[in-house]
Amino acid sequence: MAQQPAKGAAGSGRRRRLSLEDWTEAGLQLLVTEGLGAVKISRLCTELGVTKGSFYWHFSDIDELMKAIATHYCSQDNDAARGLTSIEELPVRERLARMATMLVDDRAWAAEAAVRDWARTDPRVAESVRALDQRIMAVVESAFRELGFDAGAARVRAGTLVYAGIGFVYGRDSLTTPTVDEIQELLAVLTRQ
Structure with missing residues (x-):
């Protein structure tokens, strides 16, 4: 599973902003371990310890995340x-x-x-x-x-x-x-x- 977001500078309690890659990796891991039906916004937010606002910062909906997971997995970058x-x-x-x-x-x-x-x-x-x-x-x-x-x-x-x-x-x-x-x-x- 993706790592928990790191605390901000000087222990301020702020978490670093998750990247697009953090979300796609977490989504892929959930897909692999529990199947397509387990990849849900709320589940990923719970797993990553963030709010839904963090998800919507990167994606407009779950379909956009799923497309990013597929693109990442099958890309030449991978x-x-x-x-x-x-x-x-x-x-x-x-x-x-x-x-x-x-x-x-x-x-x-x-x-x-x-x-x-x-x-x-x-x-x-x-x-x-x-x-x-x-x-x-x-x-x-x-x-x-x-x-x-x-x-x-x-x-x-x-x-x-x-x-x-x-x-x-x-x-x-x-x-x-x-x-x-x-x-x-x-x-x-x-x-x-």
């Missing part, structure tokens, strides 16, 4: 949190190995599942998720191209990893999650010329 930014700088084989290992990282899956479920009912969120998927696909496809695969072979191999990742989001509760070694074995098969 790529650093996902590790995409640093991955693009790695040598190609290490880049693919790191991305493949991320497929079974538990830390991000709750948020990913919550946002993808939300995208099923909100076209704006669905568009943001599509854009994110396309960025990820482009990074993976580019890596296979760097390994010397032609455009078609690179697309098929990238699709295998990207679709596997999406499948892991939806299958985690009913299927055994592959180990890192199993994911690396899949990657070895996909990178074999």
